[in-house]
Structures are given as structure tokens and as C-alpha cells.
Amino acid sequence: xxxxxxxxLCLLAFNCFALAKFNHYRDVFKTxxxxxxxxxxxxxxxxxxxxSLLLCIVEHQGYGGLLFCGYMALSVLLLMxxxxxxxxxxxxxxxxxxxxxxxxxxxxxxx
Amino acid sequence: xxxxxxxxxxxxxxxxxxxxxxxxxxxxxxGTISFFRxxxxxxxxxxxxxxxxxxxxxxxxREQIIAGVDYLKATAPESGRWGxxxxxxxxxxxxxxxxxxxxxGRRFGGWQDYYINPKTGESLQQPRETKGGNxxxxxxxxxxxxxxxxxxxxxxxxxxxMLVALIxxxxxxxxxxxxxFSFRKNKGSRSWLDxxxxxxxxxxxxxxxxxxxxxxxxxxxxxxxxAMTAYDDGIRGFFNDVTPTNVRTKSSDVPAPLTxxxxxxxxxxxxxxxxxxxxxxxxDPNKASATITVRASTGTLVRDQTPTMLFNGVDGSLIAKSxxxxxxxxxxxxxxxxxxxxxxxxxxxxxxxxxxGVAGCIMIATGCIMWxxxxxxxxxxDQKASFGLKLVEGLNLATLMGLPLAxxxxxxxxxxxxxxxxxxxxxxxxxxxxxxxxxxxFSLFKRAKMQWYLLAWVNAVACVSxxxxxxxxxxxxxxxxxxxxxxxxxSFDLVCLVCALLFVLQAKKLRTQLNSPAANTRSNRVNKNSxxxxxx
Numbered sequence: 001x002x003x004x005x006x007x008x009l010c011l012l013a014f015n016c017f018a019l020a021k022f023n024h025y026r027d028v029f030k031t032x033x034x035x036x037x038x039x040x041x042x043x044x045x046x047x048x049x050x051x052s053l054l055l056c057i058v059e060h061q062g063y064g065g066l067l068f069c070g071y072m073a074l075s076v077l078l079l080m081x082x083x084x085x086x087x088x089x090x091x092x093x094x095x096x097x098x099x100x101x102x103x104x105x106x107x108x109x110x111x
Numbered sequence: 112x113x114x115x116x117x118x119x120x121x122x123x124x125x126x127x128x129x130x131x132x133x134x135x136x137x138x139x140x141x142g143t144i145s146f147f148r149x150x151x152x153x154x155x156x157x158x159x160x161x162x163x164x165x166x167x168x169x170x171x172x173r174e175q176i177i178a179g180v181d182y183l184k185a186t187a188p189e190s191g192r193w194g195x196x197x198x199x200x201x202x203x204x205x206x207x208x209x210x211x212x213x214x215x216g217r218r219f220g221g222w223q224d225y226y227i228n229p230k231t232g233e234s235l236q237q238p239r240e241t242k243g244g245n246x247x248x249x250x251x252x253x254x255x256x257x258x259x260x261x262x263x264x265x266x267x268x269x270x271x272x273m274l275v276a277l278i279x280x281x282x283x284x285x286x287x288x289x290x291x292f293s294f295r296k297n298k299g300s301r302s303w304l305d306x307x308x309x310x311x312x313x314x315x316x317x318x319x320x321x322x323x324x325x326x327x328x329x330x331x332x333x334x335x336x337x338a339m340t341a342y343d344d345g346i347r348g349f350f351n352d353v354t355p356t357n358v359r360t361k362s363s364d365v366p367a368p369l370t371x372x373x374x375x376x377x378x379x380x381x382x383x384x385x386x387x388x389x390x391x392x393x394x395d396p397n398k399a400s401a402t403i404t405v406r407a408s409t410g411t412l413v414r415d416q417t418p419t420m421l422f423n424g425v426d427g428s429l430i431a432k433s434x435x436x437x438x439x440x441x442x443x444x445x446x447x448x449x450x451x452x453x454x455x456x457x458x459x460x461x462x463x464x465x466x467x468g469v470a471g472c473i474m475i476a477t478g479c480i481m482w483x484x485x486x487x488x489x490x491x492x493d494q495k496a497s498f499g500l501k502l503v504e505g506l507n508l509a510t511l512m513g514l515p516l517a518x519x520x521x522x523x524x525x526x527x528x529x530x531x532x533x534x535x536x537x538x539x540x541x542x543x544x545x546x547x548x549x550x551x552x553f554s555l556f557k558r559a560k561m562q563w564y565l566l567a568w569v570n571a572v573a574c575v576s577x578x579x580x581x582x583x584x585x586x587x588x589x590x591x592x593x594x595x596x597x598x599x600x601x602s603f604d605l606v607c608l609v610c611a612l613l614f615v616l617q618a619k620k621l622r623t624q625l626n627s628p629a630a631n632t633r634s635n636r637v638n639k640n641s642x643x644x645x646x647x
Contacts, residue, residue, distance in 0.1 A: 003459060014292075017291070018291075018292045021289065023293075024292060060411070061413075062412075062413040062446065063411045063412075063413060063455065063460070066413075066450065066456075066460060066463075067459070067460055067463070069314075069316045069317055069320075069463075069467075070317075070459075070460060070463025070464070070466070070467065071463070072313075072316070073313050073314040073317060073463065073466060073467050073470065074463060074466060076291060076292065076309075076312070076313035077313050077466070077470075079292050080291075080292045080293075080294055080309050080313065083292045083293070084292070084293065084294035084295070084296065085296070
């Protein structure tokens with residue numbers, strides 16, 4: 001479950017990085033992002049990616065660094081596919097991502 | 112100044128990449144497959160398919176070693192070496208092996224294996240002779256049919272070129288973060304460039320790590336001079352110094368009884384209470400020079416050197432033990448080697464390594480295709496292609512479409528060659544190279560879109576054939592693997608089917624391009640040029 005949390009955070013981070021960009025935001029929401037929105041996406045992205053890295057390192061030490069690199073590659077690949085071929089699905093993908101994040105986070109917090 | 116700097120970096124990136132791209136593709140392709148070396152070997156040995164490592168695997172190791180030594184004492188008392196290979200999660204079989212008599216003038220006689228089901232203790236049918244995943248592992252740095260040392264030098268040079276191409280690629284890619292998620296489809300060269308950029312950027316840390324650590328793993332071959340200066344017996348002296356268990360004893364013919372194995376095992380478990388042992392080997396058993404070497408797994412530690420103990424085989428005393436605390440230099444070298452080999456990876460990380468390896472293959476493939484495509488686009492209407500362009504296009508087709516087909520041929524040969532045939536493993540490898548040679552010859556004569564289209568279909572059929580022939584010639588199939596939770600075998604067949612699907616999509620895309628009306632666009636003009644050339 002911790003691996004799911006680490007990956008969800010990484011995916012969320014890169015999704016926020018993508019949405020902070022004008023063209024990707026427009027592809028998904030059909031409007032321009034405001035300056036403030038872009039900044040919030042960037043801040044969320046950095047927090048999320050650092051949390052993912054932190055969790056990887058705390059849980060697996062050096063091995064976690066390798067996992068984190070793998071998560072980054074998988075996240076960028078998934079997002080590239082969505083943004084290039086199915087931009088309309090990004091909203092649903094983001095929702096699934098956040099749900100997985102909450103479920104895995106809650107599971108770890110409870111157990 | 113700035114422009115000339117970017118131009119020179121672009122020039123370097125292009126040429127450094129192009130010169131070795133086909134070799135790099137082979138290295139990446141074989142390296143990516145060898146992340147699943149043990150799983151590929153397992154697939155190649157249907158006799159072992161039904162095995163699963165027992166739950167209490169580590170607890171059983173002591174009994175398995177004692178039983179193994181008893182078996183080898185009874186079966187091969189005269190042999191020069193015994194080996195007990197304990198089951199792991201990836202290699203579920205228990206193997207008691209001994210060295211066969213050495214033929215005249217040879218230093219090693221080869222191993223005779225005796226496989227056992229670790230759950231029931233029953234002996235297993237002898238699996239078919241195959242190199243399996245080890246073939247791809249060796250291919251990715253030893254190549255084949257050429258001297259190993261020469262091959263490693265060639266691969267190292269290619270890796271160095273790759274490292275230069277990666278760094279210069281980062282420098283020239285001005286919109287590296289802006290275009291991180293962008294892939295513009297159906298835009299001709301632009302799409303190829305996007306594919307090249309995305310596959311490079313998404314696994315950039317992996318690409319840099321795997322290339323750099325690849326050079327580091329062979330650094331003592333590339334740069335042996337400090338060790339040669341510091342040690343009287345050169346590089347061997349250096350390795351003996353850093354690896355205390357490397358002690359070499361001179362073989363003796365004086366008979367001497369083997370020490371009690373319990374005594375040795377007690378010492379092992381006192382030193383390593385929770386050890387997950389992988390191998391227990393005895394050199395010169397029943398002789399005065401007998402030594403026992405025991406190796407344990409490193410688990411998920413970022414360490415490549417396996418913990419090892421060396422015992423005297425007659426009195427059971429500990430001769431040497433691998434160090435527990437490495438110096439910082441040793442940690443650096445060893446961890447870089449571990450990062451490259453990926454032996455530490457659990458299934459999740461192994462798949463991530465595989466994904467990054469595939470990204471590397473795509474990066475190299477798109478790079479070499481893009482070069483030829485751009486030259487074609489720049490050509491004037493009636494201009495003929497140069498020899499260099501034809502060569503690059505031919506090598507692209509031969510390598511990019513030939514290697515997957517050759518790999519399928521290797522696996523199909525594994526299933527179709529008679530089990531008892533002599534030198535079976537070599538014949539599987541021969542099937543690989545003959546197929547590749549056939550594609551290369553085909554590419555020599557024609558290399559236009561039609562040939563890509565034909566080879567895409569051939570590859571698709573070959574990829575489907577692998578799980579199909581497996582289902583027809585063995586007791587298992589992709590469905591039974593899924594139902595029995597045999598994930599390694601299921602994944603193998605599934606990857607073949609996914610590859611087949613990708614080749615079908617490629618063929619359909621090429622068919623659309625071949626059928627499209629010849630409008631007077633730049634890209635169509637290029638296609639027409641190539642067709643005219645072929646007809647000519």
C-alpha cells in the first residue's frame with residue numbers, strides 16, 4: 001500500500017506540473033489558467049513530489065531512490081499518453097489519482 | 112557565440128548518436144530483456160514450469176544443503192566440484208550439480224545438473240538445454256561470435272558515445288520541461304522528434320544512470336593502470352585484496368575426508384542468523400585441498416557483492432569472509448554496479464527498470480529514424496539518395512525490425528527443436544542470428560515503407576506465435592498461467608501479445624500512409640521519391 005501512496009503522490013505531482021502550463025490546462029478545462037492557479041499547481045506539485053521522494057527514502061533508503069526514478073518515468077509516460085491522446089480524460093484520471101491517494105494514505109494511517 | 116555553441120552541440124549529438132545507434136539499440140534491447148533473465152530462462156525450461164518456491168524457503172535451506180551433500184557424496188565422489196543451488200523466488204528449483212570429467216586439455220568439464228522439486232523433494236525431469244535469459248545477458252555486453260574482451264571494449268566505446276549524446280541532448284533540448292508531456296501525433300518529423308524527446312526525458316535519470324554505471328562495471332578493464340602500478344601481480348592482486356574470499360588453493364590429489372557439514376552450517380548461521388543462502392559449493396571434495404564457499408543473497412540492499420564465506424573443507428575452519436563494512440570507495444563502486452545489474456530489484460522495481468529500458472530502445476530507434484527522415488525531406492524532387500542515407504535506412508530496418516523478429520525466432524526454436532538434439536542451446540542462438548541475417552539481407556535490397564509494413568506483419572505473426580506454440584507444445588498456456596498465478600510465465604506471454612498488438616498498429620499506420628493519395632505535400636513527395644528510387 002505504501003508503494004501505491006508513493007506512486008499516487010508522484011503522479012499527482014507531475015499532473016500538477018502539467019496543469020500549471022497554459023497549453024495543457026487549456027486542453028483539459030478549455031479555459032486559460034490564471035497566474036494564481038498556475039502558481040498553486042506548481043506549489044502543490046513540488047510538495048507532492050517531495051513527499052513522494054521522502055516516503056520512498058524513509059521506507060526503502062537507497063532502494064527507494066531507484067523506485068522514485070521508476071515512478072517518475074511511469075507518471076510522465078501515463079500523463080504524456082493522456083494529454084496527447086485523451087486530454088478530456090485527464091479530469092477522471094486526476095479524480096482516480098486523488099481517490100487512490102486518499103485510500104492508500106488512510107489505510108496506512110489506520111493500520 | 113551562443114548560436115555556434117548550440118549548433119556544435121547539436122552536431123555532436125547527431126553524429127555521436129548516429130555512429131553507434133544500432134549497436135546501442137542491440138545493447139539496450141538485450142539489456143532490457145535481461146532484467147528478466149531468470150524469468151526468461153524459466154520460460155525456456157517447461158520441465159520447471161510447475162515449480163513454485165516453498166513459503167518456508169529459507170527455513171528449509173539447512174536440510175537442503177545436508178541432503179545435497181549426501182547426494183553428491185554418493186553420486187559424484189570423484190568430481191572436482193560440487194554445487195548446491197538453492198531455490199529463490201525467481202528460480203524455484205533446487206539444483207544439485209557436479210562437474211563432469213574434464214576432457215583432455217580443458218580446464219572445466221561442464222556441469223551435470225540434478226533438479227529437485229523443493230516442496231516435495233522429488234527429482235525432476237531434466238530440463239531442455241538452453242541458454243535462456245543468459246544469452247541476452249551476455250549478448251548485451253559480450254556480443255556474440257567475437258572475442259569477449261574486444262566486444263566489451265566496443266560496447267564501452269558505444270556507452271561513452273551514448274553518455275556524450277545524452278548530455279549534449281539535455282543541452283540542446285531548450286524546452287525540456289515545457290515539452291515534457293507533449294507528443295504531437297501525425298506531424299511527420301515533428302512527431303518523431305517528440306517521440307525521441309519524450310522517451311528520453313521520461314527516463315532521463317535511468318538513461319544517465321544505466322550508461323554511466325555500465326562504464327563503471329567495466330572500469331577495471333578500461334583503466335587498470337592504478338591497480339597494475341600498486342600491485343605486483345596487477346589487477347588479480349587488486350581483486351584478491353578487495354575480495355578476501357577470492358583465495359585460490361592449489362588442487363591436491365591426497366585423499367582426505369570432508370568435514371561435517373553441520374559444523375560449517377553452525378558457523379554460517381552464527382555469523383549470519385537470518386541468512387538467505389543462494390549457493391553452497393565445494394571445490395576438490397574428499398581431497399586435502401577441499402574448500403567450501405557459501406554465498407548469501409543481498410536482498411534489496413544496493414550492493415552487488417554477495418556476502419561470502421570460505422571454509423577449509425577438511426577441518427571446517429573459516430578461511431575468509433567478505434567484509435561487512437566497506438570503505439566509501441568500495442561502497443561507491445559496488446552500489447553503482449548493483450544499480451546497473453538490477454539484481455536487487457523486487458518485481459515492481461524490475462518492471463520499472465524494464466519500462467525505462469523500453470524507453471531507451473524507443474529513444475535510440477526514434478533518433479536513428481529521424482536522421483534518415485530529415486535527410487529525405489531535405490532532398491530535392493529528383494535527387495537520388497546518397498550511399499550514406501541508403502546505408503542508414505538499411506541498418507534501421509535491419510536492426511529495429513530484425514532484432515524483435517530474431518528474438519521471437521530464438522523462443523520459437525526453443526519450443527520446436529527436438530529436446531535431445533546435440534548442442535541444442537547453440538542451435539537456438541543460431542536461429543536468432545540466422546533470422547537477423549535474413550532481415551539484414553532483405554533490408555540490403557529494399558528499405559522503403561512497404562518493407563517496414565511487411566516486416567511489421569511478420570513481427571506481429573512471430574510475436575503471436577510464441578505463446579501459441581508454447582500452448583501447443585507444452586502443458587501450459589497464458590490462460591493456465593493466469594489461473595495458477597504463474598506470474599512470470601503469464602507476463603512473458605502477455606508481453607509477446609502486447610508486442611504483437613503494437614506491430615499490428617504499426618502495420619495499419621503504414622498501410623494508411625501507403626494508401627494515402629499522393630498529394631503534393633512535402634512528406635508525400637519524400638515517399639514518392641523513395642518509391643521512384645526503388646522502381647529505378
